[in-house]
Amino acid sequence: MSSNFQNFSVADFTGGKVPDYKIVTTKAKRESKRKESKSKKDVSLPFMDLPPEIRTMIYKLLLEESLTELNFITQLGTQRLQRGYLQKRPPTSRATKGLDIIRPKAKDKDITRFHPAILRVSKFIHAEALPILYRQPFYFEHPVAMKQFLLVIHSTNRLLVERIVLRGWDWPCVKSWRDALEPAFDRLVSARNLKSLRLERRVHSNGEGVLDRTHLPLEYQLYQANSIVHAAKFWAQSLDEVKGKGTACSILSVSDINFGSKDEIAQKEKKFLARKKIFFDHLKLD
Structure with a gap:
């Protein structure tokens, strides 16, 4: 029985096609990297984690x-x-x-349009952005x-x-x-x-x-x-x-x-x- 089993090759179980394990492994790695990269892009950066200089630029675009x-x-x-x-x-x-x-x-x-609604987001943003509004x-x-x-x-x-x-x-x-x-x-x-x-x-x-x-x-x-x-x-x-x-x-x-x-x-x-x-x-x- 063992001898009969040994007569079967991989091709017999794959319809005559021998998979290229090296190619399969490479594609899997690429797909994994693509999904990982996409997940990183989808991660949002909290507004308050931005540098103060960037937040000020955003306030100016909205209020000035x-x-x-x-x-x-x-x-x-x-x-x-x-x-x-x-x-x-x-x-x-x-x-x-x-x-x-x-x-x-x-x-x-x-x-740019006037968007004072930014002042209602939080008390901290209100205090930070208000001087920009009133200095114009x-x-x-x-x-x-x-x-x-x-x-x-x-x-x-x-x-x-x-x-x-x-x-x-x-x-x-x-x-x-x-x-x-x-x-x-x-x-x-x-x-x-x-x-x-x-x-x-x-x-x-x-x-x-x-x-x-x-x-x-x-x-x-x-x-x-x-x-x-x-x-x-x-x-x-x-x-x-x-x-x-x-x-x-x-x-x-x-x-x-x-x-x-x-x-x-x-x-x-x-x-x-x-x-x-x-x-x-x-x-x-x-």
Whole structure:
């Protein structure tokens, strides 16, 4: 019986095919290595295990954007931060003058979206990423938006705010603007680390940005006794007491478009220079 068994070869059990054990072993090793490599790729790296420098880069991608403005929008009872360009809307009536927000298009290149949801992931990420959010410029279309923004953020967050641009601040026809100026600057006092406050232009004005008061005497063509001077003076005095004399003056800047048309500015006309002088004489910052 043993002799009969010895007459059978491996080929008899494999249908006449002799397996190449060397090839089978090599394929098995390759398959094992492929599965091992795939499993390593599928392993996720915890976000907090990333170096701080990498986490900061991610925060900037989610929260910062130099190509589009970050505006605090107050429309129809809503309040939200939104990226987009502010553009004047052609007035259809005296009551509907204002601004439209031009949102970045999905196909626009080099534009990241605003994703503040990262701040809700954990307390540690919130504390780590929050300064990156607040150090960028905030644009406000009018004093009401600025007042509301400074009201809704915590007082400790106001210390993180570094740059503010107030796009429109003088429109005598809108009582809410006048009423909002002093409360807005009152809250701004607690933003003690502010590095720049710019009154950029009047949005409710003629097409060139300067309010049309040419029918009035020169001293009233630009400036009327309104809340801006009183509000700014209180803010400046309070800030100078804390940060040193002259701090407010070094922070505050006013765009020339507030005082004259583009042609008047380019030619340095006397009316433009006079309006500018009158405004700063009334303001009297140290």
